[in-house]
Amino acid sequence: MNPLELRKQFPILDQEVNGHPLVYLDNAASSQKPRRVIDAIVRYYEHDHANVHRGVHTLASRATDAYEGAREKVARFLNAASEREIVFTRGTTSALNIVARSYARAVLREGDEIVLTPMEHHANLIPWQQAAKATGAVLRYIPMQPDGRILLEDVEATLTDRTKIVSVTHVSNVLGVVNPVKEIAALAHRRGAVMVVDGAQSAPHMKVDVRDIDCDFYAFSGHKMCGPTGIGVLYGKLDLLDRMEPVEYGGEMIEHVDYYDATWKESPWRFEGGTPIIAGAVGLAAAIDFLTEVGMDEIDRHSAALARYAYDRLSAIEGVTLYGPRERTGLVTFNLDGIHPHDVATVLDTEGIAIRAGHHCCQPLMRKLGVTATARASFYLYNTEEDVERLAAALIKAKEFFGHAIG
């Protein structure tokens, strides 16, 4: 895999920002799109678009084939047992909300437990807070090591027979740690709980096999893995999905309707009320083709190696504090002594380097780390060690600038 060759396929990366060649290091927030994904969406709208599932005309069947073909592609990408286990959603957030609204509220009783980690993104936290409030269930947290790792003995000690749901991020969007979701799933199942995995930061970077993990639900977003915004996936085991109530009612998701009642289609269509995100699914399918051709194992190695390279490179700069263990993937989160991360991000932006600064939708984790905000550089398949060097040089410049400005 050659990141520089791959980069040429991303039109947006070929530009100068503030007089410098763009270095895009905000991939954990959203990745850029290769030409072929953009082209697939344009081609769909120029040749094949119509509404799906209902029409008898040629375009309607082309659009339906494209949409359902994308579903099959996602099923293979995750190694799901059936394409009926793949629900298209707006993204990870709406996928997790389906589980927290439909599944959780049906099974949770007062005093039942939902188990999370302290590093969850707000999207894998607030839906459970609300489900707990609605049902009388309680939230419990697996303790986290000071460096951000989760130990299985702590998982075991946290789970009880009242645990009904365990929901854990696969890869932390702040710490970069890869959580042992397969082992956690086994422990959850031993207690009779279901395992939900937030895959927003793992699906872009590594081969995900939902049957090997044996999770009950897995959620991810298309836009973080070279696909368009507005499309994501909820994987769910079929026997669970088929027992769940829809969360949105309307067209497309029904089987039979009369004036006073209605019945639902089977999964996954019962969760896709209204005209679905057809072009988004087409774009996601093209992204999956692209990533599969590059090779998910290659991307995994690249993301992990680059994150460790950045960790080591930034560790060598005096005044840099890094958060999370060295063993990580995809990103580095850090602060520069005495300089607020917003100011760091602004200095970097003037150098053409895009990073993120803030709480990264993890306010409780920020408080646990003892900070209000951090800077984060996150990588993808088109980033190189040279990009990390530009980052390091710009950080040194920021230090000098603020050293002089303040000193």
Added chain:
Amino acid sequence: MQLDELYRRVIMDHYKNPRNRGTMDEDSVTVNLNNPSCGDRIQLQLKVEDGVVKLAKYTGEGCSISMSSASMMTDAIRGKTLDEALGMADKFSAMMQGQPVEFEEYEDLEALAGVSKFPARIKCATLAWNALRKGIEAGRRS
């Protein structure tokens, strides 16, 4: 885009040597405000007598822009009537939209004019002023 257009010396001076940073025990109006998109937060206390700001103090966490803006604002409004203070807030908003304004009574504020060229940072500069509006509103209601 030049860094020193944004980070003027006056700004850095207020960041490093903040004026009116701290809390007061005296009878005052207290406002807490945060910027949910970035985590910056400010607590502003206003001591108002006969419609005049006698003292303004703040604590908080945030970037150089938000904290220096709070430092300047609390300095600038001291001794001003509430209407005068609100007038300065309006003028500050206009400056953030890139309009040429002058603060004869407190020229340091003009150093923040460069923020208007950094759209992502405008909300940093306005945090303290939004707290001021909220505080004056709360004070008038009570």
